[in-house]
Amino acid sequence: MSQTDTTEVDVQALEQEGEIAADYIEGLLDIGDYDGDIDMDVEGERAMVAVVGGALDELVGKRGEVLEALQELTRLAVHRQTGNRTRLMLDIGGYRERRRAELTKLGQDVAAEVKQSSQPKPLAPMTPFERKIVHDAVAAAGLRSESEGEEPERFVVVLPA
Secondary structure, eight states: OOOHHHOOOOOHHHHHHHHHHHHHHHHHHHHTTTOEEEEEEEEETEEEEEEESSSOHHHOGGGGGHHHHHHHHHHHHHHHHHHSSSOOEEEEHHHHHHHHHHHHHHHHHHHHHHHOOOOOOEEOOOHHHHHHHHHHHHHHHTTTEEEEEETTEEEEEOOOO
């Protein structure tokens, strides 16, 4: 097997992860008597499963805490069936998409502020998903950022050029 063979994305395996995850989430929705449609996709190197529909806020929770827990449970369910760790991403009610837009704007705004002031700026604690979005936005603006602290209080610091 060549070097490129090991780095290629196995779309079929990711689709299988998505199907396992969708079945698991569907079971949870039934138990909780929630209405929602499930969309599956493969984005980059991860399976994406989204629950769309009304009245799903309880499944997102405050600052996405319930969503994060459900994602971890879903990853465990996939791992149990496949034997492989998964980077599956779960979204409910469009929360992650909205959060991605908010955090991209935050990263851009803070990068502009740090360029102006030449002072490092620490941000509030965030999940790994949220920090990655901010790091990407800061890098796109031409600055550096680092994560500091320990989970769950880990946060991004935007650094001057």
